[in-house]
Amino acid sequence: MVSASASPRPVMTVDLAAVVRNYGLVCAHVKNARVGAVVKADAYGLGAPVIAPVLAKAGCRQFYVATTDEGAALVPHLTQSAGHRIFVLGGASDDPALTSVINTLGDVEALRERARRTGTAQRAALHVDTGMNRLGLSAGDFAGLIDDPQGLEGIAPELIMSHLACADTPGMPQNALQLSRFEALRARLPATPASLANSAGVLLGQPYHFDVVRPGIALYGGNPLGTDANLFHPTVTVEAPLLQVRFIDKGDSVGYAATYRAGGTARIATIAAGYADGILRAASNRGSVVIGGHVAEIVGRVSMDLITVDVTAVPADVAVPGAMAQLIGPQRSLDAVARDARTISYEVLTRLGGRLERRYAAGNETSAEGRGA
16 A cells, blocks of 8 residues: 655646637627626635626626526626626616616515615516526516506616526527517517526527526536537646555445445555535546546545545556546546436536635746635
8 A cells, every 4th residue: 555645635737718709609699698607606606706807807897696696796896987897687676886676576576665765776687487487577577567657666677687597408499488478578678688598598599598697517518418529628627646556455345434445456556636525426436537538437435635536547657646536637538427426517516615726827836825716
């Protein structure tokens, strides 16, 4: 058994140039629509205060977060005088620097009351439900607001939006149904910019683009359609060092609950990353890593801090303590990692843990920053 002497940590490197290239790909795809950016959940784990200014420099003016706290954390990193808008998808926000997304009649009343109290019209987006049945005004509630002369009193709608439920499956009839419903609702406020398409919706074609599209996973290198062909560039590389390499005999078990037993003599490497770092436990006995260009299968259960891989077929001078294993990256795509864990790329990114050392690469330069720096 050979051990590494240090106590290193896993590293996530974000390629900012690739994020910008992906933004450009969306812009080219939609042509006439403006392109916003979904940066909720800390830009899907990449670090919103780093990602948003990079996208703003590339021309992005609309940013979407889930909560008021997420939006407030982003405000110091964007210049409002440049026309940047931060939309809070979760409902009425009490922060005047943010733009509320109205989902309920309660949100409407909260903003109307604030307008009365402050004497200032409240900027907002109107979210109408067209078939997701998750958030958004019903068609009836929306019609009631528009028909009531005081319905939107004190509210300045900047956007009417909805969200597609099945855009990642282009052939689903639900897509056309939601499009038709949205077109009818949008016609009630024809002067207000409209937005329907998420990342996958962008790829459904021009009828879904309207005035603004709202990509998220596409910007971060995931495949919106979940197919083998991905139009977008990988942006994230996650690596972790090998801590130990040991020999085991036929019949020996590896890891908790002895879920793996060797079919013969084998070499097993222990890697300094686990589910606390975002390596999903569902990848136990299913996933793989790449070490020096060689694939090594995960054997045994993923534990909190460690994973074990079979390096029997990896050259002995390559699988050594201190060598880095690529867990996500150009040789181990985000979508392949998701498939092995029986999940989606969104979950893989947003689960990446706070113990990861985060580095940001821009051109030939790489800087290290803490989470959310």
